[in-house]
Amino acid sequence: MKETDIQAAIITYLGILENQGKVWFSRLNNIPPVNKGTDGKMVFRKLPRGCKKGIPDILIISKGRTIAMEVKTPTGKQSKEQKLVEESFKKQGQEYHVVRSLEDAIKVVGHVV
Secondary structure, three states: OOHHHHHHHHHHHHHHHHHOOOOEEEEOOOOOOEEEOOOOOEEEOOOOOOOOOOOOOEEEEEOOEEEEEEEOOOOOOOOHHHHHHHHHHHHOOOEEEEEOOHHHHHHHHHOOO
């Protein structure tokens, strides 16, 4: 299963919880804007000011808690920037989880809903 498939399943699940008033969530899209260069190749621009590399895929707020989720495949690895963001979240007393399946995500949010 691809990372996008895992993420889609998690977002569907969180959408149900959000409709029930149990959580608020957002999928964070931190991909730099892309343009086609004059040679036809894709050119990634710099991230907009204030955006950080390594931001987690999904942010959840529930009952006064902030939960960050980084979605990976079973063999996927965090980038250096993602590890630094994880460290920053935890230093601020917030939750950060690497999830590799819908089941992982259910376990993470299960303790707050």
